[in-house]
Amino acid sequence: MRNRRHRSRAVVAFATAALLGTTVLTACDAQGGDASAPGGSAAHDGPSPKPTPTWDTSPRSLAAVGDSITRGFDACSVLSDCPEVSWATGTDSEVDSLATRLLGKRRAASHSWNHAKTGARMTDLNGQIEQAATERPELMTVMIGANDACRSSAASMTPVAEFRTGFEEAMRTLRRSLPKTQVYVASVPDLKRLWAQGRTNPLGKQVWKLGICSSMLAEPDDLAAAASERRDSVRDRVVAYNKVLKDVCGKDKHCRYDDGAVFDYRFDGDQLSHWDWFHPSKNGQSRLAELAYRQVTSEKPAA
Structure with missing residues (x-):
């Protein structure tokens, strides 16, 4: 009985790990490969840089x-x-x-x-x-x-x-x-x-x-x-x-x-x-x- 209960717990643990692994992979695929989790991308931290103006109002020659x-x-x-x-x-x-x-x-x-x-x-x-x-x-x-x-x-x-x-x-x-x-x-x-x-x-x-x-x-x-x-x-x-x-x-x-x-x-x-x-x-x-x-x-x- 003890061995049977031990095998049952092992089966449950293995199935749970497999399910969690599948979920993680699915989340990665949804983010696009190596993309960070939502809200974690460094590219979106802080304000976007201002574009360089095409006209200089103070030319020097x-x-x-x-x-x-x-x-x-x-x-x-x-x-x-x-x-x-x-x-x-x-x-x-x-x-x-x-x-x-x-x-x-x-x-x-x-x-x-x-x-x-x-x-x-x-x-x-x-x-x-x-x-x-x-x-x-x-x-x-x-x-x-x-x-x-x-x-x-x-x-x-x-x-x-x-x-x-x-x-x-x-x-x-x-x-x-x-x-x-x-x-x-x-x-x-x-x-x-x-x-x-x-x-x-x-x-x-x-x-x-x-x-x-x-x-x-x-x-x-x-x-x-x-x-x-x-x-x-x-x-x-x-x-x-x-x-x-x-x-x-x-x-x-x-x-x-x-x-x-x-x-x-x-x-x-x-x-x-x-x-x-x-x-x-x-x-x-x-x-x-x-x-x-x-x-x-x-x-x-x-x-």
């Missing part, structure tokens, strides 16, 4: 590319560049350029570069970016497109598809050399609004006759249907260029378009050159710097 506006053309003397008042990299204290605002006066002198060229069009942007990339800037500013619309005639304006191809090529060139450099893209100004503002100034109209933006500014007092249609076609082309700038920039996580801030800005007489009443004056350059600084230092891009 800056290179500018673009056209006559970024060169400060006609801001200091007639038909001349004046880069010291450039909205992007100028040193003039009255302008308080983007570089000065971001870097401070001393650092801006050694860590900002202006590769813009008066008269440049989109076809020139790729070469400018190649040059600017050698400086390895943390931020690159782009303002170009006015000269693509400012041609000898409306028929000579750069086709929109060609403008897009040029900008895409320039961005690819930048990314091959500098995959993380930030890019601030300013919209093309509203050339028709500049015509409306400057056409009342006799001196400005005399300078316009020298060939400044003939597609828009030729025969400035002609309000007949044909002239109005010509100016509207130039404005429409600028709108199309700005859409290209927005679209291409929007595909690059390190690029910010100004969402039409420059195009929408209403330059007045104080903010236009007192020689040609078309390019920004020193005051106008300061306004451009202000617009750029506001958007470059914003945590989020313009809506």
Whole structure:
């Protein structure tokens, strides 16, 4: 009897162990192999790390590319560049350029570069970016497109598809050399609004006759249907260029378009050159710097 009771207890113990073993294996399988028990995973301890932001609001170096506006053309003397008042990299204290605002006066002198060229069009942007990339800037500013619309005639304006191809090529060139450099893209100004503002100034109209933006500014007092249609076609082309700038920039996580801030800005007489009443004056350059600084230092891009 004692042996029989001993064997019975042994059978029960063995069956219980087998049942417990099966339960443990089943629990492991339900957790997925070596997974810890619920609530025991170290991976879930503490808050999740914040993702690294894609936009640095405090870049430490800056290179500018673009056209006559970024060169400060006609801001200091007639038909001349004046880069010291450039909205992007100028040193003039009255302008308080983007570089000065971001870097401070001393650092801006050694860590900002202006590769813009008066008269440049989109076809020139790729070469400018190649040059600017050698400086390895943390931020690159782009303002170009006015000269693509400012041609000898409306028929000579750069086709929109060609403008897009040029900008895409320039961005690819930048990314091959500098995959993380930030890019601030300013919209093309509203050339028709500049015509409306400057056409009342006799001196400005005399300078316009020298060939400044003939597609828009030729025969400035002609309000007949044909002239109005010509100016509207130039404005429409600028709108199309700005859409290209927005679209291409929007595909690059390190690029910010100004969402039409420059195009929408209403330059007045104080903010236009007192020689040609078309390019920004020193005051106008300061306004451009202000617009750029506001958007470059914003945590989020313009809506």
